[in-house]
């Protein structure tokens with residue numbers, strides 16, 4: 001019956017440098033059998049890590065919105081959206097801002113999460129705000145090591161406990 005229909009959930013993520021956000025997104029999708037898709041920019045970021053840090057700073061400060069590729073899934077057909085962004089200069093990555101500008105999530109249940117390497121700033125708060133829905137559940141910021149950039153700081157147990165609740 002329609003009213004008892006199981007909620008349709010998709011995991012969306014943007015992951016640029018270390019694949020950290022991708023790894024978390026895939027773990028959620030795998031453990032919960034949810035659909036998953038990446039937010040991808042049409043124009044790839046190139047250059048060294050420092051080059052991308054500098055470009056990212058400029059983009060965040062100027063409010064630049066890179067164009068993103070169309071999705072293969074019909075995003076707005078889902079009831080619940082789990083969305084992950086890396087922290088870029090204390091906020092969310094510009095590609096995620098493009099997504100939030102282009103898709104109206106105001107009637108969706110949203111689980112926002114961010115990954116970061118030492119100082120998350122206001123990234124999780126910005127992601128929550130950008131989703132423009134009152135139905136935010138279980139937001140989470142996931143710290144990675146500032147030196148060893150792809151080493152998660154929280155335990156796998158803590159991560160899986162959160163994933164169980166999604």
Ligand SMILES: Cc1cc2nc3c(=O)[nH]c(=O)nc-3n(C[C@H](O)[C@H](O)[C@H](O)COP(=O)(O)O)c2cc1C
Pocket residue numbers: 014015016017018019020021022052053054056057086087088089090091115116117118119120121144149
């Ligand atoms: C352009 C850029 C800006 C970043 N800014 C921050 C920051 O402000 N605070 C922080 O803790 N980590 C920052 N980082 C580190 C990333 O948030 C962290 O490594 C994240 O887990 C990367 O996710 P990804 O591998 O999915 O791209 C930045 C990384 C990049 C590339």
